[in-house]
Amino acid sequence: MHDMIFVNLPVADLERSRTFFEALGYHFDDRFCDGNAAALVLGDHIVSMLMRAEFYSTFTDKTIVDAKTSSEVLINLSAGSREEVDSLVDRAVELGAKDGRTDDHGFMYGRDFEDLDGHAWGIMWMDPAAVEVGPEEFAQQGA
Structure with missing residues (x-):
């Protein structure tokens, strides 16, 4: 079985997203944060990689959905x-x-x-x- 889960999510404004989740009480693993992505720690073995949409698109050939409408x-x-x-x-x-x-x-x-x-x-x-x-x-x- 798996030891960890990483959920990758495209975001429009990485800093705005980071500020939002920090205000909710979450923290980020700065070892895995840069100008393109930020590692949002959700639990001991649960991480969401918040990625600038442009960077996220380099991992897929599919259209990135607008999560506000789809x-x-x-x-x-x-x-x-x-x-x-x-x-x-x-x-x-x-x-x-x-x-x-x-x-x-x-x-x-x-x-x-x-x-x-x-x-x-x-x-x-x-x-x-x-x-x-x-x-x-x-x-x-x-x-």
Whole structure:
């Protein structure tokens, strides 16, 4: 299996994106940052490489989609509590992100936002008991 994940995302303004994610409480690994890309650390083994769109295009022959008008990827990250979900998404919206949908299933809660470039981010929490036995079985226990 894999040890790490790197999600590469094209951005219009690398410094603006860096400022946005730092204001959300994330940090960057400066060993892998330059004028073309910035390594956004999302977890111990999760990194998003934010790349200037022109630089991103050197890795593909395909058209780069405009994430504000087309869906390219849905990035979902876990949170430790419902309150952490709300805090992070509310802060993102305060910083200029577009608020997205909210899903509340009791044992699982999530909210989405679109970052400054339109990339879709989902932040979700799941009751640890539901993680242990599985969401369907957990839901049946309450029935």
